[in-house]
Amino acid sequence: MSIKIVGVNAAVVALLLTLRIGTVFPSEPATSSPVDVNSFDSKITAADREHWSFQPVRPVVPPDARDRAWVRNPIDQFVLAKLEAKGWRPSPAAEPHAILRRVHLDVVGLPPTLAEQDAFRGNSSAETLDRVIDNLLARPGYGERWGRHWLDLVRFAETNGYERDGVKPHVWRYRDYVIRSFNDDKPYDRFIVEQLAGDELPDASSETVIALGYYRLGPWDDEPADPLEDRFDQLDDMVSTTSQVFMGLTLGCARCHNHKFEPLTTLDYYRMVATFNTLQRSQAGRADLDAPAGNREQLAAQAERDRRIGDFQKQSAALREPVATELLKSGRTKLPADAIAAFLAEPAKRSPPQKKLVEQNGKQFDEEVTVALPADSKSRIAEIDSQVARLRAETPDLPRAYFVHEPSPTPPATHVLLRGKATRPGMRVDAGVPAVLALQQPAYPPPGTHTSGKRITFANWIASRDNPLTARVIVNRVWQFHFGEGLVRTPSDFGVMGEPPSHPELLDWLANWFVENGWSFKKLHRLILSSNTYRMSKAWHAEYGAVDPENNLLWRVPYRRVEVEALRDSMLTVSGRLNPKMYGPSMFPFVPKEALAGSSDPNSIWQPFDEVEASRRTVYAHIKRSLVVPMLEVLDLCDTTKSSAKRSVTSVAPQALTLFNGHFVNQQATHLAKRLATEVGSDPARQIDLAYRLSLCRSPTKTELAGMLDFLRDEARRFQSDAEAAGQKLIDATAKQRALEQLCRVVFNLNEFAYAD
Numbered sequence: 001m002s003i004k005i006v007g008v009n010a011a012v013v014a015l016l017l018t019l020r021i022g023t024v025f026p027s028e029p030a031t032s033s034p035v036d037v038n039s040f041d042s043k044i045t046a047a048d049r050e051h052w053s054f055q056p057v058r059p060v061v062p063p064d065a066r067d068r069a070w071v072r073n074p075i076d077q078f079v080l081a082k083l084e085a086k087g088w089r090p091s092p093a094a095e096p097h098a099i100l101r102r103v104h105l106d107v108v109g110l111p112p113t114l115a116e117q118d119a120f121r122g123n124s125s126a127e128t129l130d131r132v133i134d135n136l137l138a139r140p141g142y143g144e145r146w147g148r149h150w151l152d153l154v155r156f157a158e159t160n161g162y163e164r165d166g167v168k169p170h171v172w173r174y175r176d177y178v179i180r181s182f183n184d185d186k187p188y189d190r191f192i193v194e195q196l197a198g199d200e201l202p203d204a205s206s207e208t209v210i211a212l213g214y215y216r217l218g219p220w221d222d223e224p225a226d227p228l229e230d231r232f233d234q235l236d237d238m239v240s241t242t243s244q245v246f247m248g249l250t251l252g253c254a255r256c257h258n259h260k261f262e263p264l265t266t267l268d269y270y271r272m273v274a275t276f277n278t279l280q281r282s283q284a285g286r287a288d289l290d291a292p293a294g295n296r297e298q299l300a301a302q303a304e305r306d307r308r309i310g311d312f313q314k315q316s317a318a319l320r321e322p323v324a325t326e327l328l329k330s331g332r333t334k335l336p337a338d339a340i341a342a343f344l345a346e347p348a349k350r351s352p353p354q355k356k357l358v359e360q361n362g363k364q365f366d367e368e369v370t371v372a373l374p375a376d377s378k379s380r381i382a383e384i385d386s387q388v389a390r391l392r393a394e395t396p397d398l399p400r401a402y403f404v405h406e407p408s409p410t411p412p413a414t415h416v417l418l419r420g421k422a423t424r425p426g427m428r429v430d431a432g433v434p435a436v437l438a439l440q441q442p443a444y445p446p447p448g449t450h451t452s453g454k455r456i457t458f459a460n461w462i463a464s465r466d467n468p469l470t471a472r473v474i475v476n477r478v479w480q481f482h483f484g485e486g487l488v489r490t491p492s493d494f495g496v497m498g499e500p501p502s503h504p505e506l507l508d509w510l511a512n513w514f515v516e517n518g519w520s521f522k523k524l525h526r527l528i529l530s531s532n533t534y535r536m537s538k539a540w541h542a543e544y545g546a547v548d549p550e551n552n553l554l555w556r557v558p559y560r561r562v563e564v565e566a567l568r569d570s571m572l573t574v575s576g577r578l579n580p581k582m583y584g585p586s587m588f589p590f591v592p593k594e595a596l597a598g599s600s601d602p603n604s605i606w607q608p609f610d611e612v613e614a615s616r617r618t619v620y621a622h623i624k625r626s627l628v629v630p631m632l633e634v635l636d637l638c639d640t641t642k643s644s645a646k647r648s649v650t651s652v653a654p655q656a657l658t659l660f661n662g663h664f665v666n667q668q669a670t671h672l673a674k675r676l677a678t679e680v681g682s683d684p685a686r687q688i689d690l691a692y693r694l695s696l697c698r699s700p701t702k703t704e705l706a707g708m709l710d711f712l713r714d715e716a717r718r719f720q721s722d723a724e725a726a727g728q729k730l731i732d733a734t735a736k737q738r739a740l741e742q743l744c745r746v747v748f749n750l751n752e753f754a755y756a757d
Helices: 010-018 074-085 096-107 114-122 126-137 140-153 172-183 188-200 206-216 227-247 266-276 296-330 337-344 352-372 375-394 454-462 470-483 504-516 521-529 542-547 564-575 630-634 653-661 663-680 684-696 702-725 732-748
Strands: 414-417 425-429
Touching: 074 504, 096 114, 096 126, 096 140, 096 521, 114 126, 114 684, 126 140, 126 521, 140 172, 140 470, 140 564, 172 206, 188 206, 188 454, 188 470, 227 266, 227 470, 266 414, 266 425, 266 454, 296 337, 296 352, 296 375, 337 352, 470 504, 470 521, 504 521, 564 630, 564 663, 564 684, 630 653, 653 663, 663 684, 663 732, 684 702, 684 732, 702 732
Parallel strands: none
Antiparallel strands: 414 425
């Protein structure tokens, strides 16, 4: 039967029916050996490789710009040359208080202090701002701010999702690894390799093994209906995330068939599956396990230490056991009869109540045994304890972390799955990289003593300066986080379907510069932040806006609402309640009981609220996939189930309700009111001025001051009136303090507070 295609889309449909991109690989017996894949790679044509992002990053000479006085570095040359070609001018420079607040929020995610504002007001030259930037980049808050951007990309959360949503044990160590890496200005190429193959590095350490937690950050079903299918879903998570984050490619779309829009084949997809198919997660049935993080020498040393400690503990137990037995059988112990019977029962045969009795009475009985020991036994046990302490001091415990491992250096066979189904293996495939990016596949070494070596080869290829995508993708991400939009506005899609760069020459110049400057993030930040392009104001130009409303030519700096972390942390800073504690297990922000009520176990799903601990920076908040902190969720925290290249920015009613009526905001408003009264006394004008300076980095205008003074007066009268209506007496000072709390709540809800400047 023939099909006739008619209508306006006939040509498009006919093309899709005939293109190679809709095909899958033919089936082969699952036991087949690797086959010649040249016939499949040949489907990638020279024309496919002509796409701009698949071309090598070429050296670029910055263009000449007529207004040399405006140019501070080559970034300005690229931007200004395009504007001048249209006869346009960049927006004027931002006001000093605005650029100071913008830089602080961008780099460390916190507003400047009063002292910092005063110092900059005294000298707001471009060179002074350069020094401010250097100071901010050296602060630990930089890693907390920029580490959170990376956590968005790698789908960080601390639980597995699905029905039980179990905790990922010690996964917070990966978060701390990321923050430290940014603060240490770890070169990006090294940062890549550690996360993809930290265990295969010649200088592997606890740090580089912790980095392997990257692979386990995604959702995990601890009781899948089909374990084999679930295994490939886990591998798909690794492939999709890795290709998007590091290469800006949507390779995950090729699981079932060749990519329908990109020159990426199913063979490319399963080559990457073969790279990661060597990995296993530590688990025991449904239990998701952590493990000691260290290189093989460190693990061997700890194992030997534990063996020796075990021998010592057996010696100690042998000295204590007869004394314990005698105490139990003689009745000289003070334990109750049921506890004595529990201790005398064989451990393997103890009933659950007996096990509980042993646990409850263990400490008391140990103390009784210690007292009853003969003098020579006490002396020997003291020697043993000293030896154990020495062994632990010489070889401290390795940190426990959440990461993957290779159980064998021999990789399992990987097959193309027909239509992506685990039960339909096709031809066998070896590890490799997308053919469109490599005329020749990297040389994979034979398996090593402990690992296959596939991931370190792949990681080095990703992190190579010759890879056309890696540097382009990451400098575009840094640009996006500073400007709201990247030079490529599809930051995780540099393929055919992605948007082309608005300034392709600038993108390549930045990529080259980044690599030549040691893949240093801090140097890249300094370069961008020192440009006049970054320091422009947000001033609107009607003519330019009519032609270029999306600001593709960068004639102004766009409005950007700060992320919820910076918003929450700013409130804590302004109120004076920010807890600067860094690293370690996560804190648990306040969650209303109504939000917990829907859980099957509302009393244990969330830890009790501790205000001091919960006043740490928001990057340390516990992220539970089935119960995201309402304030974070309402204010557009990223989707933690997949890589998030750019957060949504919504404007919905629950945001206003959260910021005006929410527990956290009202709590911080109360703290801020107390701070204002403490620092400037009862003068309303001075209180208002301090509130504005702390929150907005400027003093209020005359109109704002007058409006706020009226508000304070009216609110104090309202509180007095409400109290009188209720038959209560409210002293004037209390009414004024409550009015001041309401003013602080208003300040936190100002539009200007939620925007960088």
